[in-house]
Amino acid sequence: MNKDIMLDIFTFVLSRYPCRSGIRLRSEPELARILNVNRQRVRRSLDHLVESGYLTRKHGSGTFVRKVFPPELASSEDVFRGYTDIIPEQFFINEQPARSHTPEKKAQRLQIGVSGDSALLTQSNQLIFNGAVSHLKTLDCRPVIYSHLTYDTTEIKPTDELAEELKKNRCDGYLIESSRAEQFNEAFSLAFGRDNCPPVSYFWPGSTTLRHEPLIQQDTHEAVCRAVKILAASGYVRIALVALEHPQPSEEKEEDTYNLALVRAGIQYRGVISCTNFKGSGLLDNWSRLWNENRPDALYIADDHFLPLLSRWMKEKRIIPGKDIGVITLWNKGGKFPDETQWSRLEFDPHLVGMMAANNLVRSIQMTGELTGSFSHQAAWIPGSTHL
Numbered sequence: 001m002n003k004d005i006m007l008d009i010f011t012f013v014l015s016r017y018p019c020r021s022g023i024r025l026r027s028e029p030e031l032a033r034i035l036n037v038n039r040q041r042v043r044r045s046l047d048h049l050v051e052s053g054y055l056t057r058k059h060g061s062g063t064f065v066r067k068v069f070p071p072e073l074a075s076s077e078d079v080f081r082g083y084t085d086i087i088p089e090q091f092f093i094n095e096q097p098a099r100s101h102t103p104e105k106k107a108q109r110l111q112i113g114v115s116g117d118s119a120l121l122t123q124s125n126q127l128i129f130n131g132a133v134s135h136l137k138t139l140d141c142r143p144v145i146y147s148h149l150t151y152d153t154t155e156i157k158p159t160d161e162l163a164e165e166l167k168k169n170r171c172d173g174y175l176i177e178s179s180r181a182e183q184f185n186e187a188f189s190l191a192f193g194r195d196n197c198p199p200v201s202y203f204w205p206g207s208t209t210l211r212h213e214p215l216i217q218q219d220t221h222e223a224v225c226r227a228v229k230i231l232a233a234s235g236y237v238r239i240a241l242v243a244l245e246h247p248q249p250s251e252e253k254e255e256d257t258y259n260l261a262l263v264r265a266g267i268q269y270r271g272v273i274s275c276t277n278f279k280g281s282g283l284l285d286n287w288s289r290l291w292n293e294n295r296p297d298a299l300y301i302a303d304d305h306f307l308p309l310l311s312r313w314m315k316e317k318r319i320i321p322g323k324d325i326g327v328i329t330l331w332n333k334g335g336k337f338p339d340e341t342q343w344s345r346l347e348f349d350p351h352l353v354g355m356m357a358a359n360n361l362v363r364s365i366q367m368t369g370e371l372t373g374s375f376s377h378q379a380a381w382i383p384g385s386t387h388l
Contacts, residue, residue: 001037005083006045009035012080013088014054014069021366022108024093025055025063034086053172056108062093066108067172067365070199110365112136112358113171115180116145122278122305124205124218124332124350125177131354132175132203139362144171148180159183163190173199173361175354181212201361203353205332209251210374214364216357219376220302220330221257223346226381227300227328228261230344234387236298236326240271240290242310243302244278254302271296278305284313298326298387307331308338315339321386328387330379344387346379353377 001009013019025031028046032039046063049055056066114132133143146165150157157165166187176184181202188198202212207221224241231239239262243254255272262270271294273286283306290296301307307329314321321327321341331345356375 001035001041001083003041003044006035006037006041007048008075008079009083010045010049010091011069011074012077013091014049014065015071015074015368016088017368018089018092019065019068019368021065021067023065024061025065025091026093027062031091034090035084064108067110068368070197071368073195073197108140110139110141110173110362111144111169111171112141112361113144113146113166113169113174115148115175115177115184117147117149122205123335124348127332127334127350128203128205128354128357131351132358133354134351135355135358136362139358141358141362144169148183156183159187160190162187166191171198173201173365175357175361176200176202176212178202178204178208178212178215178217199361199365201357201364203357205348205350205353207252207254207376213374214360215374216353216360217374217376218348218350218353219378220348221252221254222376223330223348223379224254224257224300224302225261226379227302227330227346228258228265228267230381231298231300231326231328231387232265232267234298234326237267238269238271238295238297239267240269240273240296240299241302242273242275242283242287242299242306244305245274245276258300269294269296275303275306278303280306280309283309287313296325299328301327301329304329304331304335307343311338311341322384322388326387331382341386342384344384345382347382348377348379 028039028042032042035042046055050057050063054065054067054069055063057063114129114136116129136143148157148162149155162183170192174184200212202215204215204217206218208217228239241255241258246253255274258272259270271290273283273290275281275283287310301310319325328344328346331343331347333347333349334351337343356377360375
């Protein structure tokens with residue numbers, strides 16, 4: 001067997017059950033015997049996999065799996081069977097090793113790349129970032145922070161500059177904000193070649209079209225439907241929406257979800273204010289116009305960035321939420337409310353989204369056969385005094 005065949009065999013085995021992070025391979029003489037090759041050929045193949053980060057060695061204890069090989073990059077079972085009739089289980093010592101035989105944590109620790117600038121965009125992004133980083137540390141992984149943005153500005157780095165940053169510290173996997181997916185993938189290809197796709201888990205603090213998997217997101221569209229349903233069940237018949245306008249025309253808008261929810265509730269009224277940025281530019285002027293010309297009796301605030309502005313407006317106009325108008329707001333757990341009002345809310349936990357994205361990624365790296373599908377985190381309904 002030549003070097004390429006040996007690597008095909010080992011990468012297939014590292015991508016199949018019972019391979020997992022921490023499991024010990026049989027000794028080099030044993031592997032040479034079952035493969036019917038000389039020990040040096042086995043050692044050279046294992047050396048390559050150690051250098052690639054898939055295996056780690058501990059002197060006097062043996063060779064351990066550091067991370068599983070991506071199944072989509074491994075040879076097929078038909079190819080594997082063309083080389084040998086042994087089964088993957090025969091490559092491993094599938095038992096719980098004594099503590100003294102386990103690999104050192106430092107050698108075993110995974111490095112996970114996390115985009116630090118995603119935390120700069122919104123409070124929910126900051127909470128997702130914090131959740132991911134804290135959970136990676138709990139999983140004994142080392143977060144490696146890189147940036148899509150040029151330093152001291154909010155301008156996007158050119159792809160070739162991002163590629164150079166990624167080259168400085170190649171990681172075992174990456175957590176990527178879904179809006180940056182295309183640029184990250186292109187930069188990684190420039191840095192390491194198009195055939196070296198890394199394990200990735202994508203995240204987003206709202207509902208977005210699933211273009212890259214796995215995606216962990218907050219289901220803000222479902223929250224719109226539920227808010228309309230709750231307000232309608234409370235007797236409101238003129239329900240308005242304040243939402244952030246999505247920058248990509250191809251994305252399904254929360255306004256579309258709102259219209260469908262009103263149709264289902266049998267409500268004819270429509271009142272929508274779309275804000276083009278998180279600062280709510282023009283929000284109060286448009287809201288005042290709607291209030292004077294087509295007054296709603298209830299409101300769903302689909303982005304908590306807009307709650308302080310609307311809360312202040314209501315106080316200035318002496319409008320009491322829950323009495324003069326029913327209000328439900330989206331809320332991200334961990335934020336600070338603008339006043340002492342007990343806001344009725346659909347509450348997301350961005351910290352949990354970050355933890356889910358990190359856990360999803362690490363498990364896919366450490367274990368074979370793990371499900372790495374996409375997930376949508378749904379809000380918890382927390383009734384307050386503002387919708388009755």
